[in-house]
Amino acid sequence: MDDRFETDSRKLLVRLRDALAEDSAGQARLDRIVGLIASSMRTEVCSIYLFRDPETLELCATEGLEAEAVHQTRMRLGEGLVGRVARSRRTVNSADAPSERGFRYMPETGEERFSSFCGVPIQRLGEALGVLVVQSKEAREFTGDEVYALEVVAMVLAEMTELGAFIGEGAALAARHQQPAMLRGTVAQEGAVEGRVFLHEPRVVVTNPIADDTDAEKRRLNEAIEELRMSVDDLLETNRAVDPEQVQVFEAYRMFANSRSWLRRMEEDIANGLTAEAAVEKEQSLARNRLSRAADQYLRERLSDLDDLSNRLLRILTGQGRETGAEMPENPILVAKNIGPGELLDYGKTIRGIVLEEGSVGSHAAIVARAWAIPLLIRVNRITQEALNGDKILVDAEQGVVHLRPDETVQNAFGDKIAMKNRAQERYASIRDLPAEAKCGTVVSLHMNAGLMADLPSLPSSGAEGVGLFRTELQFLIRNQMPKRAELSALYARVMDAAGGKRVAFRTLDIGSDKVLPYMKPNDEPNPALGWRAIRVGLDKPGVLRMQIQALIRAANGRPLTVMFPFVAQLDEFRAARAEFEKAMERERILGHPLPSDVQVGAMLETPSLGFAPDVFYREVDFLSIGGNDLKQFFFAADRENERVRKRYDTLNVSFLSFLERVIERCDAHGTPLSFCGEDAGRPIEALALAAMGMRTLSMRPASIGPVKHMLRRVNLRDVRAAIDAARDRGEQSVRPAVLEYLRDDGWID
CATH class of the missing domain: 3.50.30.10 (Phosphohistidine domain)
Structure with a gap:
């Protein structure tokens, strides 16, 4: 880069710093700054456009355009060349602006006299704040050095905007982070x-973007880089032994930390007048903008690595971090x-x-x-x-x-x-110890879902009759290595102790899909929700399943034990899983350990296929629990993570209720206890319909038990069932309107 240009760039930043230090209002500062930039860049025009709302830019200061246009000229995101820069967050540099795609003439500005246009985004860590523009009558493209200088100035403007240096009247100059x-x-x-x-x-706040001593700033940067490299090396060595799967991540960190081009670019930024932390943030913003548009998925994923590394470096330079942050x-x-x-x-x-x-x-x-x-x-x-x-x-x-x-x-x-809500909770507390008995005399058993020891104190206060689902995967997910059998056994024993003799249904390890163990090699599957997960992992990795079953048996220590296997799709899977359970029981008997006084081994019905399993399955399984969240997504072929489709399908859809009705009938015919577990069980309208269809056990989060019990105690389930059947006979797609109409007619809802 030209030495004279480096000197000019530093001089401009020093003049900017002096202008920013003046005791003046935000508008006056902006007016002074555009004049300084136009003078330093030897252009007739310099303008600053800032966002007044997420979709609208406003001309907030100008040197060279009509003064009356300030705070009057506005454009939508993507409109004109300025809007194009804001949307793409990329520089537009043209010798003949009127011929550029998307050019829009703003007559009130008087800009028709100017041919050349260079606009750079004012942005901070991926957040677009505005656009900095220079224009000239001479038809020429601005040089790479000139564009670079504008990017440096735009970065300083972004930091100053963040710090509230340009607060004034109007939406575009409103104080950031103070508006609703x-x-x-x-x-x-x-x-x-x-x-x-x-x-x-x-947030790491850069309060001093303009350097006083560039040599000192380069030393600060190099010392911080060395500290960063040492910390990454330490992380790499620590995780190499205990967490091999994280090694690739830290290898990528080390590659970035040792990148000579990264360091060289930041040193160039410092040479042009930025402080070390401002140089880091400038390169982070540019890299974020570049990598986020990469066609290569691998490069896009590296963006998070570079972000994390840059943030670590910024914390070293500024001393800001969680330990020094707000209480x-x-x-x-x-x-x-x-x-x-x-x-x-x-x-x-x-x-x-x-x-x-x-x-x-x-x-x-x-x-x-x-x-x-x-x-x-x-x-x-x-x-x-x-x-x-x-x-x-x-x-x-x-x-x-x-x-x-x-x-x-x-x-x-x-x-x-x-x-x-608080008044409603007081009403629910008054019925806590009463049964969920409908007016027709039908009693529905309400249980709670849990996954942590901290959940168990909610058991007596919620009015739950037991734990219908205890998720055991959390103890595997929160650590960097496989838990030991003794640790799990002690935990499960404490869960049973806390339950005070009430039933706890332990679901064996449900991993895969969106729950990946940090120490288990992830599988590159095109559709993980339909892939290697839950009981499929358990049967393919029987050592883990056996270890967990042994821990549960030892935790019971002679007490009753209830275990269920997740995501069972066919009879053979249940038989194979139950065989592992029987092997574990026999091993514990041989070792002389006390066996559970009573054993219930069930399955989670989360795939439609299990609803059509042979009758022998319903005879062999001790109980069934419908996993409503997964079942619904597979029944409707609607990914529960996809907002565009998941809300299109109603739990009270006639087809879904008819499927549940078939499962209920098959369980009743074979005397198989059945429960419904999931978010829908905890929603009063859905719970009411499920109970009316014949579901006699529901399991939900503790806070939902009160509202569901309150609803069930106020209605006649036979009348609700009649309303549902009438809606089905009419060919309605969902019975929800019919259930709501019944509740309105009886005065239960407005």
Whole structure:
């Protein structure tokens, strides 16, 4: 790069720093800055456009265009060359702007006199803030050095915008992170809660983007890079022995950390006037923009590696990190891009709710959230960019909405919603010890789902008659190596102790699909939900299944034991799994260990095929539990992770209820106990319909037992069944309208 140009670039940044240091309003600063840039770049025009809302850019300052156009000229995202830069987050550099694709003439600006155009995005870590533009009458393309200088200036402008240097009147100059924001996401665990934001990874704030001493900044960068390399080497060696599957990740980290081109680019940024941390962030933003568009999936996946590495380097340089960040506020709502089960469990049940930018409804975080009965929203786009530690936040995990920094009207409405829920909970507490007996005399047994020891105190307070599903995979997912049999046995024994003699149905290890053990080599399957998972893994890896069964037998220590196998699709799978159980029982007998006083071995019906299994299956299995979440996605061929299709299919669809009716009839004919387990069991309308169809045991999260029991005790199930049958006879697709109409006619709902 030209030495004179490096000097000019540094001079411009120094002048910018001085302008930013002046005690003046945000608009005055912007006006001064565009003049400085135009002068330094030797162009007739410099303009700054900022977003006033996610879809609209506004001209906020200009040198060279008509002054009256400031705060009047606006364009949609993608409109004109400025909108094109904002949407693509790529530079547009043209000697003849009017001939460019998408050019739009703005007559109020007077820009028809200018031929050359160069626009660069003002962005920070993937978040577009605006566009910086220079124009000139001379028809010429701007040089690579000039474009580079504009990128450096745009990076400084992004940091200053983040720090509130340009606050003024109007939406485009409004203080960032102070305005109310509503974001939408996907419900992974229902509920409604208010609290304060607690960021899992606090934002690293670069407060000094412009260097005073470039040599000193290069030394800081090199020292930080060396510390980063040593920490990555340590991580690699530590995980090589205990967690071999993570080695590839840290090998990629080491490759990036030792990249000479990465270091050279950052040193060039420093030579042009940026501090070390600003140089790191500039290259991170550019790489994020470049890799996110790569056609190669491998390159796109490397983006997260580079992001993590850059963030580690920024924390070394700034001293900012979780250990020096904000203290956990009262009523904390955890906000993160994503989070593993071990990290989530480290926070404990002090967390009131969780909001994730990524995640899935079957993720580890979702499993823990359901176990804790706390609201969880996933796929909330931009939440980690919008939220700051301590922000007021309302999480409506029923409507799939997050309100950040809500105004008084929204907060009051949400408060009323919470108050109504609290009053309802008081009503539910009054019937806690009463049976779920409908007016027709039918009694439905209500059980709770669990997966952690922390769930078990909810058993007596919820009114549950037992644990219809204890998920055993969490103990495997939260550690970096296979748990020992003695550890599992001790845990299962504590679960039985905490249940106080009530039935606990332990589901054997249900992994695969979206639940992958960190120490088990992942399988590259085109459709994991239909692949090698659950009992299929157990039968192919019988050592793990036997170890878990032995741990359960020893935990029972002479008490009754209930075990069920997940994802059984055919009779032979159940017979093979039960044979493993019998082998384990015989081994324990030979070893002289006490055997369970009573054994119940069941299966989870999660595939339609099992509904059509031979009669002998229904005679051999001790009980069946319908896994509603998986069964519904396979029945309708609708991926439960796919928002575009999963909500199109109703649990109260006539076809689905008719299938369940067939299973109920077959179980009744053979005296096979049957339960329904899943999210739908905990929804009062769905639970009512399931009970009316003949389902006599439902298992759900503890918080759902009160509402379901309250509903069941108010109705006559024979009347509900009559309404369902009438809807089926009329050829209706779903019986939901008929059930709701019955409840309205009887005055149970408005």
